[in-house]
Amino acid sequence: NASGMSFGSREQEVSTISRSLKGLAKELNIPIIALSQLNRGVETRQGNEGKRPQLADLRESGAIEQDADIVCFIHRPEYYRITEDEQGNSLIGVAEIIVAKHRNGPTGLAKMRFDSEYARFQNMDDFVVGQRYVERPSKMNKATNGDPSSSADALSGGDFTTPNKEPLPF
Known part of the structure; x- marks a missing residue:
């Protein structure tokens, strides 16, 4: 690792980093946004429900799940070639913002429109077929x-x- 410190396993290293970020956020009274990869568990599950990321999919450590105040995932069924939901509704261009953990609030899911050409998210209500952006x-x-x-x-x-x-x- 770049710091030259010895952590033992990768899991211990990620745990130490996670705890350090949590401590820094508290000390400075600031939010810190950290990104984490998912493990391969998502790849082995079937269907849209199976492909939706879960807290257990956070790679290398349960410490991230434990230390974080909020954990969010972005899920795009189309990425996994899932183009329709169980009711036959199109999932092309649909993204789900999943709040899997919220220490001081509700968890849930919000559907958004995803424009892959520009990697841009839009509210579903604002989306108009053929329109590239929403004027406000x-x-x-x-x-x-x-x-x-x-x-x-x-x-x-x-x-x-x-x-x-x-x-x-x-």
Whole structure:
């Protein structure tokens, strides 16, 4: 390993890292997002339900499951060539955001639209076939009662300048 410390097994190393990240988050009172690979258990299970990741699929350590406040997974049935659910509904372009653990809140699943060309997620309700993106009104325009001519300029005080009214270098 890069630190030069000896941990014994890979599982012990991952456990130490997991505990250290948890301690750092508490000490600094900040959220830390850590990524983990899944073990091969997902590959051996059958069907959409079987392919959906579970806490036990976290690779190399139960410590990640134990230390984390929130564990989320992204599941795309289409990746496993599963194109329909049990009711015959299309799963093409569908992703599931799975909250498998939430220490202080509910767990569950949210379905999203996944645009693989751009690796972009959209709310299912906002998805329109053939539309590449969803237009939303600017929140800046709300502050100026929808008058687009005054949105950015009104909020920034006009031209893009420094607090000393000097032009920005770009």
